[in-house]
Amino acid sequence: MACPDATPLRSLPQVQRLLESTEAASLVAAYGRTQVLSAVRRHLKEMRAILRETPSAHLDASPGAILAQLAEKLEREAAPRLRRVINATGIVLHTNLGRAPLAPEAVAAAAEAAANYMNLEYDLETGQRGSRYQGVLGLLCELTGAEAALVVNNNAAAVLLALAALAVPGEAVVSRGELVEIGGSFRVPEVIAQSGARLIEVGTTNKTRIGDYERAIGPDTRILLKVHPSNYRIQGFTAAPERSELALLARECGLVAMEDLGSGSLIDLRPLGLPAEPTVRESLAAGIDLVTCSGDKLLGGPQAGLILGRAALIARLKAHPLLRALRLDKMTLGALEATLKLYRSPELAAGRIPVLAMLSAPLEALERRAESLRAELAGLPGVTAEVREATGFAGGGALPEAAIPTRLVALHTPFLEAEELTRRLRLHRPAVVGRIKDGQLLLDLRTVSDAEVHEVAAACRAVLA
Ligand SMILES: *Cc1c(COP(=O)(O)O)cnc(C)c1O
Secondary structure (H helix, E strand, O other): OOOOOOHHHHHOOOHHHHOOHHHHHHHHHHHHHHHHHHHHHHHHHHHHHHHHHHHOOOOOOOHEEEHHHHHHHHHHHHHOOOOEEEEOOOOOOOHOOOOOOOOOHHHHHHHHHHHOOOOOEEEOOOOOOOOOOHHHHHHHHHHHHHOOOEEOOOOOHHHHHHHHHHHOOOOEEEEEHHOOEEEOOHHHHHHHHHHOOOOEHHHOOOOOHHHHHHHHHOOOEEEEEOOOOOOOOOOOOOOOOOOOOOOOOOHHOOOEEEEEEEOOOOOOOOOHOOOOOOOOHHHHHHOOOEEEEEEEOOOOOOOOOOEEEEEEHHHHHHOOOOHHHHOOOOHHHHHHHHHHHHHHOOHHHHHHOHHHHHHOOOOOHHHHHHHHHHHHHHHOOOOOEEEEEEEEEEEEEEOOOOOEEEEEEEEEEOOOHHHHHHHHHOHHHHHHOOEOOOEEEEEEHOOOOOOHHHHHHHHHHHHHH
């Protein structure tokens, strides 16, 4: 038996009647007739399904109520899935949060390229076809001392292209201590297999000597590949040949010495108070023939793969058909050029490139930020907020052993489990992502800008209200 005020199926309004109302007209103006019509049909179908399933259900079937729900649904569906996140994890190169935020100059260049026609492959001087990569390749050579350069979609693509063009058919020799996995999808043995080259492993996990490479070289050997242990370190009883030894051996045997540098720093990070990370210039100066690295790790630019080295090798890469499939778009090229220009004065780079600015932010600045966040949160009833000392990491496959001191704000309230608090902050706009430890929400200020401190406080206020 249906209870007396159950909604009868026949009381649902007709599609046509719903669309004739003035509320529907404003939805049509905002989202277009096709989208609104489809949403109305789906909504009525859902209501009918509920009423068939549960005849006693009470639904508000008035056109006003239905249209209000539709307006909400359409707005939710129109909101972009890709949304801004305030990164309060302290992990500067957080791959899941998009790695490097760009410098304002790079953002402007990408926006300019996005909105307009550009001289992408057009020489304005001659009116003839020009080179897509002209702007960045010269800069890359200037900044690294390389003879020639090339850019592709990411470092994985750079390694793949280099191997496909230079080691196939044939073998690439890699130390067992350098068979790296980065983030699950980039695994050195699998990338080598994809390229068509054959992997020859030498040495052991902890010790590989130049003699191990020497013995592995045969008639099919093409490349001696060194891979930077970006996200781990082998410590203790270890050995690996110097770059210069590897380069010399390759030269003597007519092979290519290649290094996948991973995060690829363009400048010495030690003056910024960070541990040494090999630079592209250093690797090339040691005699490595071809170096690849990412654009959006320590370099702090857009997602890209940089390839630097001998002109004859770069020419072979440029001629390979795979290059077209890996090529960069105009927005990325604009952002990359603008980022690279900021490196022309390395002493200024740290202040202008957000990744470097965050990694080298002095503790006093983090302390100030933490204190101002704590002060803003202290007033909330029942909330305990305190500043804590802690250590963080760079993330994103860079500086794995560098435990960088940082400052956190630990937040606790008896009214809400930490899991629920973090969930609400994730769903807030802008989203705030922190982490939980011992039942408390921790907000790390290394990756939160001064301006964002107030936004984080406002988000906390909103979700605790
Ligand atoms: C990060 C990394 C890669 C992958 O670079 P993407 O730019 O993410 O494709 C490859 N090799 C090493 C050593 C890395 O650190």
